Amino acid sequence: MKSTGERASRLHTDAHADVYAVVTGGGTSGHVLPAIAVLEALEDSGMSVERLRFVGCRRGIDARLLGDTPYEAVFLPVSGLRRSMSLGAIRDNLALVWRLWNSTRLARRLLRRWQPQVVVSVGGYASEPMARAAVSQGVPLVCVSYDRTPGLATRRQARHAVGSAVAFPDSELPRVHHTGAPVRRHVRTIDVASRREEARTILGVPADIMLVTVMGGSLGSAALNFACRAFVERCREQAHTIGGRPIGILHLCGDRFVENEGEETVQAGVWYRTIGYEPRIAEVYAASDLLVARAGASTVAEIAAVGVPSVLVPWPAAAEDHQRLNARWLADSSAAELIEEEQLTTDVLFNRITHLLGDDQARQAMSERARMLGEASRSDGLVQFINDVAQHRTSLEPAEDGDALDKQPVQRIHVVGVGGPGMSAVATVLAEMGHRVSGSDLRRSHTMDQLEAAGVRVHIGHSESHVEDVDTVVYSTAIPQDNIELVSARRAGIEVIHRGDMLGRICAKARSVGVAGTHGKTTTSALLLRILDDAGRAPSYVIGAEVGDTGRGAQWTGGDILIVEADESDGTHDKLPLSGVILTNIDIDHLDHFGSLEGLIDSFDRFLQRVKGPVVVCIDDVNIRQLSAIKAVDRGVITYGTNDSADFRVSDISVTYAGTSFRLTTAATTLDVNIPLFGEHNALNAAGAIALATSVGVSMSDAAASLASFGGVDRRFVECGSMSGVTFVDDYAHVPTEIHAVLKAAAQRYTNRGRLVAVFQPNRYHRIAAMAKEFGTCFSAADLVIITDIYASGTTPIPGVTGQLVAEAVSPHHASGNVLYVADRRELPRAVAEQLRSGDVVVSMGCGDIESFPREAIIELGVSAVKKWCDARSISAEFNGQVGKLTTYRVGGRARLVVTPRNMEEVREFAGQVPPSVPFYALGNGSNTLVSDRGFDGIVLRLPDTTGVMAGDAIDYQVDGGSCVATVDSAMKLPVFARRTVADGWCGAEWMVGVPGTMGGAVRMNAGGHGSDMASSVVEIEIVDVTTGHRSWVPASDIGFRFRHSALDDAHVVSRVRVSLQSASATEHDCESALSEIVAWRREHQPGGQNAGSVFVNPSEGDGSAGALIDSLGLRGWRCGTAHVSERHANFVQSDQGGSADDVLAVMRHVQQQVSASTGILLRSEIRLLGFDEDVVAEFSSHRSYSVDDGADDEARARLLRHL
Structure with a gap:
């Protein structure tokens, strides 16, 4: 094997290699062995080994298994998730994100140098970097799935792959090709009957024994190992033979379980050898009379290919239960026997093995059935499929104008x-x-x-x-x-x-279908995408909003069809070379670009005349009917609409709470269509999408069926939630026709409602200057209309042009007082909330930042309800209360509401009052919190200070001999708790004396120092869920403690804490001295002033502390405005008096970027960022990567929530 260096450092050695295929996967033999099988199959088909590459991982078994092969390999520093709560596992998992990002970066470099024709992924965590790089760089990706239930990596990659080669024909992956599983050459070609004697000689197995081979995969299986040794002992106790022939056991126990490699014993006539791993697996199969094994995909595939009789014991903890499903594939055809692990007793295994060894005919029949099932794996179907993909790689074919994409x-x-x-x-x-x-x-x-x-x-x-x-x-x-x-x-x-010009170049690379028109482009594009995708056409798409079915607005799949939203606002539609089009309507808009409605209509006329293929138009639209392009006799236009002359005629439209239904009639058929969208306009959008889909070969019934479960489009009649009996809906409507349609749909859907309230944000100064009066009647369905000022969208303000013009145009058409103008967008949520009453339906519309209004209004209503509740009980609740000054940073803004109970009983009474949709934060001492200068748009619960309570009343000791459990209110400060417990003769909390903060806050972040943390002493905590009112004691095992982390979220207020302590008299530890030493150390090494303690969490094991990394870069004293890195401790960021949170954040960002650029380590913040944008919080909480799905927090939260 040729191998590049440990960090793929010799990438330059093959910069000009003519690489054909890259095979990627690894981490365990279950993924490496299929990868080798794929490489061998490609070589056997005539491909030179110099044109093949393997990319795996550095930490697995990859290098060992590739060692005797001729294939050049690169091992990336990616690693898998360790599903353990040990300190080492936690550190490894924190480092996993960086390794994945770095490995993906290296994979992209490899692809740019190799320029392969295809990438083949066999799955596993090691395949993620290269598969991701292939998708991003347009290299065709083939997924090879050999499990009955594909793994997470394979399922994710298959969505972007050209196709998936599968071992089982009933696979649910998209675009599957049944090729059988990849099996290594020496296994695929071995004749077990003729090679048995030779194989036993090679392996050193006695020729006269009945050989049972037991193996649990490359890592081994503790359960199989125990069962195997018990079987050996049973055979020896009974001196058991089979027809006079002794029994022998070849035990492949896995490297991690082997004690004496190659140990061989013969007792009571039973031969037994233990080996960690045996690479000569073909000889093992040939030598064996019976195989007992786990049911990993590779093992099952090889059993079927070779035809070795077997007893399979699936690993019950395998992801998606895939081993049991793999085993059933053979067992259901009597090609293997299956024993569930919970049934794996010594008696069961002994009886099953001895029965099969004594029945030659049963083993022979089992072997023949297995070989019959493995026929596909012995064929060349997999290689043929890979070659087909490689030779038909999606490429940038020359565009009509020879544009720059082809140079x-x-x-x-x-x-x-x-x-x-x-x-x-x-x-x-x-x-x-x-x-x-x-x-x-x-x-x-x-x-x-x-x-x-x-x-x-x-x-x-x-x-x-x-x-x-x-x-x-x-x-x-x-x-x-x-x-x-x-x-x-x-x-x-x-x-x-x-x-627009670049989009035109993109369109030239496929059969592009444009969706054009003043209204409905995005929804119609998404509807067409759903139909064609369900029909197996895998279209690429460029759509102006996130599509609910895919979670994104654009994708290049390599399919032959591209769906593109043909935007007319700046003339982009006029630049697109299209093979087909849907034209929804033409309405007055964008007069700044076209000058007049006539200019707009002319542009669409030119647009349609250049379309090469089907033209689908809504014949209901009067402006479309004027187009000369559709009047031409030979044009072949397809029409849709409610007009009786339409080729696809829409009738019987009905809008209900569940969606819209209508009848669609053509010359050949009539069918009923149901869509989970609202309004007559969406019935027309759906009809247009169905009409175009039928022109490319999709049946009308299939198209209609696809739309029944359509996932919607972002900001198109999206119900955003409710509060205080008020329902909020958001829509992108921003011109009169759209507003009229949306409000009409809302009135039809919400029939049992109070008032219909329209909230509108006008868009673009020149649009409002030209057509403010056009908005006069479009709000007719609304009972109350509230308009705010214009969202500029990059346009220049025009004197005298404000949202007031729209309000003035609307007012004459509504009763007095039912049209309000709120000039300041920031005041809009409060102004609207003051007008609302239970039963109202609020529809907010516009294409600016109005999309955040529903959330803001919901919060405003929720905050007002909480304030009213507090006032009724004389609990302090202050609108726009100060928060930043309550933290140890002493910087930052205010919160929408600050609630300050007098004691913990009032905290418990308060529980259940905060609606789940209202942001909430419990503030204790404020020692781990940085509040945004813009404040916090939610409720802050300021926990009462209990440090003034007498010691005897504050801490309750439950003594049990030389130990005790101390119960304390969560608001007690850590240093106070440490001093009082030591003074009372108890040890274990001394480390807390130097940590700022409260007991509750320390639990939330698993605070620690001086070799200890909360997880080491907490017994249980009382949690109050402020959103539900539930209260419960939760044991430490279910809190989800990790390094500087727990599973608690902001709605979980820690009310009381119980910790375990040891009697000072029962230990040799001098607690008083330890306390004093910690205080002295803190005073010497840590600064005072305005800070929150250590800012960054220490990185993974072996990378040093965060402070040391920062210090090594000379960043002590680095300043931005009113904040700087402490001169005394490099992991502290200090704020000046009168400083700003933005300056603190700027210092944090600079430090993080410098450390990342120098070391590749992305430091994670230890402090909470309150009121900052979500992207800022994400920037400091963890590195973003689509390929990581830890699951540890989800599991911990599930355990926690069981108590609530």
């Missing part, structure tokens, strides 16, 4: 404003096509996570350096022409093009 195989493309929905969609597709894509935007959002998952490199902020060495820069209409990146690119002679 080189892989381009470096930079997208300015990449966070916007339209630009992020273009960047995603370009990256998945295989281009090297970067992007920049002013602030981070959740969209950036999706872009990074697709392989886009994201920059926050704009800089000349971002466009160095790029081939093309893409911008949108919203980007000003003096943007530094555009200016720099043009100065350097780099091509700078508009988003």
Whole structure:
């Protein structure tokens, strides 16, 4: 085997290699062995070994198994999840995210150098980096699934793969090809009957024995090992033979269980040898009369291919129970026998083995049935499928205009404003096509996570350096022409093009179907996507919003169809080479670009005339009927609508609470259609999608069936929740026709309601200047209309043009007082909440930041309800109460409501009052909290201070000999608890004396220091769930303690804490001295002033402390505004008096970035960030990666919630 270095350091050695296929997977033999089998099969088909590569992991068995093969291999530093709560496992799992990110980065480098024709993934955690890199760079991916139930990695990768080669024909993976399982060459080709004598000689097994081989996989199985040794002892006790022939056992116990490698004994005529692992597995099969094994996919595939009689004992803890399902495949055909592990007693195993050894005919029949099932695995179907994919790789074929996408195989493309929905969609597709894509935007959002998952490199902020060495820069209409990146690119002679031009180039790479029109483009595009995807067409798509069925707005699948939303706002639709189109309607809009309605209509006329294939239009629309393009006799236009002349006629529309139903009639058929959308306009959207789908071969009934479970589209009539009897709906509607349709649908859906309240945010100054009066009658279905000021969307303010113009246009059509104008968007939630009453339905509309309004209004109503409840009970509750000053940082803003109970009994009474949709935070001493300067949009519960209570009343000791359990209110400060317990003669809490904070806060974050933490002493805690009112004592085992972490969330207030302590008199430990030493150490090494203690969690084992890493980079004293890294302790960030939280955050970010750039370690914050944007919190809580699904927190939370 040729191997690159430990960190894939010799990537340059084969920069120009003509690589055909990369096979990836590994970590255990269950994944490495199929990978070797795939490589061998490709070699046997005539492929040179020099054109094949293996990419696995450094930590598994990969290198050992690849050692005797001729294939060049790279082992990446990826690792799997350790499902353990040990300290070592916790540290390893925290490091897992970084290893995965780094491995993916290395995998992308490998692909750029190798340029393979196909990547083949055999699954397992080791396959994730290369599979992810293949998808992001447009290399065709083939998934090989040999388990009856595919693993998580395979299921995730299969969604992006060209196809999946499966061992079982009933697989639920998409785009499957039944090829059988990959089986290694020497196993696939061995004749066990003729090779038995030779195999026993090679292995050193006596020729005359009846050989039973027991193996539990490369890692071994404790249960099988115990059962095997018990079987051996039983045979020896009874001196058992089979027809006079002695029994022999070859025990492959796994390296981690082996004590004496190769130990061989013969007692009472029973031969027994123990081996950790035997690589000559074909000889093992040939030598064996019977095999007892786990039911991993590789083992089952090889049993079937070879035809060895077997008894299978599935591992019951296998993911998705796949081993049991694998075993059943053989057992159901009498090709193997199955014993469940819970039934694996010595008697059962002894009787089953001796019975089979004594029945030659049964073993022979079992062997023949197994070989019959394994026929597919011995064929060349897998290689044929891989070759088909490789030879038909999706490529960038020349576009009609010879555009820049074709000038080189892989381009470096930079997208300015990449966070916007339209630009992020273009960047995603370009990256998945295989281009090297970067992007920049002013602030981070959740969209950036999706872009990074697709392989886009994201920059926050704009800089000349971002466009160095790029081939093309893409911008949108919203980007000003003096943007530094555009200016720099043009100065350097780099091509700078508009988003519409790049989208046109993308469209030239497939049979592109555009969805155009003033209204309904996004929904209709998503409906068409659902139909074609269900029909197996795997379309690529570029849609202007997140699609509910896929969770994203764009994807390049490599399929032959691309669905694209053809936006007319800036003339993009006029630039797209399309093979088909749906035109929904034409309405007055975007007059700043087209000048008049006539100009807009003319643009659509030109647009349709260039479409090569089917043109589907809504014949109900008067402006569409004017188009000369559809009047041409030879045009072949397909029409839909309620008009009697429509080719697809919509009738009998009914809107209910469940959705919309209608009848769709063509010349050939009539069927009823049900969609989980609301409104007559959506019935037309669905009809248009069905009409286009039928033109590409999908049956009308199949298309309609797909839409019955359509997942919706983001911001299209989305019910966002309710509060105080008020229901909130959000929609993107922003022009009169859309507003009218949405409000009509709301009135039809919510028939048993109070008032219908419309909240509208106008968009773009020039739009409102031109068409404010057009909004006059579109709110007619609403009982109350509330309008706020204009959202600019990048347009320049026009004197005298405000949202007031819309309010004035609407007022004459409504009763007095039913139209309100709220000029300040920030005041909108409070102003609307004051108008609402139970039973109201609120529909907020617009295409600006109005999308956050439902959440804001729900919070406002919830906060008001809590304030009213507190006032009725004389519990202090202050609107816009100070929070930042209550923390040890003494910086930050206010909370919408601060509730301050007088004692813990009032805290317990308060429980159950906070609605789940209202953000909540319990603040104790404030020693681990940084509050945003903008404050916290929710409720803060300020826990009462119990430190003034007399010691005898504050701590309750339950003494049991030389130990006790101490119960204390959670608000007691840690140093107070430490001093009082020591003074009372108890040891174990001394470490707490130097830790700021309260007992409850310490439990939440598992605070620690000086070699101990809360997890080491907590017995149980009393939790109050403020959202439900439930209260319960929870044992420490169910709190989910990890390093500086627990499973508690913000709704769980710790009311009381019980810890175990030891009597000072019963130990030799001098508690008083220990207390004094800790205090002295803290005073010497840690600063005072405004801070929250250690800012960053120490990284994984072996990487040093966070403070040491920061100190090694010379960052002590580094300052940003009013905050700086402490001179005394590098893991402390100090704030000046009168400072700001933004400055503290800036120092934290600088430190994190410097450590990451220097060491590759991403430091995680130990302090809570309150009131900051979610992307900021995510930035400091953990590294983002689509490939990681820890599950540990979910399991811990499940245990915790059982008590509540």
